[in-house]
Amino acid sequence: MTRIEDIRKFYARLLAxxxxxxxxxxxAAFADVPxxxxLGPGxxxxxxxxxxxxxxxxxxxHIYQNVLVALDDDKGINNGEPFLHAMWIGKLEPKPGEAVCHIGAGTGYYTAVLARLVSPGGIVTAFELDExxxxxxxxxxxxxxxxxVVHGDAVTTPLPPSDIIYVNAGVAAPPAGWLKALRPGGRMIFPWRPAERVPLAVMVTRTQKGFACDPFMxxxxxxxxxxxVADPAAMIPTGEQAAxxxxxxxxxxxxxxDTATAISGDVWFSSENLHTEPRKQR
Structure with a gap:
């Protein structure tokens, strides 16, 4: 084992x-992907x-630490915090044979990790808007x-049917098309930013009764x-409502x-757990 492989292996152990x-x-996936x-040349x-x-x-x-590495300094785009991504990917529990859609793939580092985790038999479609x-x-x-890799807009382009949707860009609400693309049992993590003061990560799971969600950090x-940007008619939640x-x-x-905690266009959030009976609609 070379020195850098040894360093990468220890880094992967820390992430896990x-x-x-x-x-x-x-x-193993983080130990395998360089x-x-x-990141481009150092x-x-x-x-x-x-x-x-x-x-x-x-x-x-130098970069096998929990550090953000700039990809495009002018646009504020970086490679992402490894501890956070390892936690989110672990929470999604990718399995061999699953189909993943990665939105905001950057230069593909976490795409590669996902590709390793759904092998054999799985696929990853990575969307990146920046050419x-x-x-x-x-x-x-x-x-x-x-x-x-798809150079395109994942908001307006129909997503392929997915077991996992991994979103690395903040949204006021997930587009309806993303939710519809989730297969039964499918999972999605997205950064929810309905307001400047409300930055949350949300895990969504498609169940038989609908889309369960968990704002977890x-x-x-x-x-x-x-x-x-939220629709002008949107119901913007407070931090407590969002949570x-x-x-x-x-x-x-x-x-x-009356269970609504946030409303944005054709998507809305509710305080209702899916195992409870739905309340009377307005």
Whole structure:
């Protein structure tokens, strides 16, 4: 084992331990995917608080830490916090044979991890709106035969039927098309930003009764173009209301009622757990 492989293996062990995932494949996937292959040539710019630090050399040992590495400094796009992504991916529990849609793939690092976790038999479709980043992701993922990069708008483009939708851009509400793309038992994690003061990560699971949701932590991601601004008629939740959300509904299936915690266009959030009886609609 080379020095960098040893460093990467320890980094993967730290990520898996922090994620608390019972799946040993999560650690193996992060140990297998070289982060430096997705960052461009070093030295690299590391985001540190409100400032930036340049790594002292192009030695990849510098980026096997829980640090944000800039991908496009001018646009504020970075490679993401490894501890957070490992936890989110572990929470989604990708399984071999599943179909994943990765929205906001950047240069493809976490796409590659997902591709490893759904192998054999699974596929990952990665959407990236920025043309330069999409081209880099396509090059970076050539070695991953089950990953496809789409340079396009995941808000307006129909998503393929998915067991997992992994969203890395903040939305005021998930577009109805994303919810419809989830297969029965499918899971989605997205950064919910209905207001500047309400930054939450939400886990959605498609059950027989509808879309169960769990706002499980605070989070902030770069805004998702086309889905980050709430409709003028939207019901904007307070932080407390947002945290009480337990299900998501399509207005076409059920009109908002007195359980509504947030309403945005044709999607609304409810405090109702799906095992309870629905309340009377307005």
């Amino acid at each position: 331990a922090n994620a608390g995932s019972p799946d040993p494949r999560l650690e 982060r430096e292959a997705f 030295p690299w710019t590391v985001v540190a608080g409100n400032g930036k630090v340049i790594t002292p050399s192009a030695d990849p040992a 330069k980043l999409a081209d880099l992701a396509r090059q970076n993922l050539e070695a991953y035969g089950n990953a496809t 605070r989070s902030w991601f770069i805004p998702c173009v086309g889905a980050s 009480r959300s337990r299900s998501i509904w399509l207005a076409q299936d059920r009109a908002p009622d």
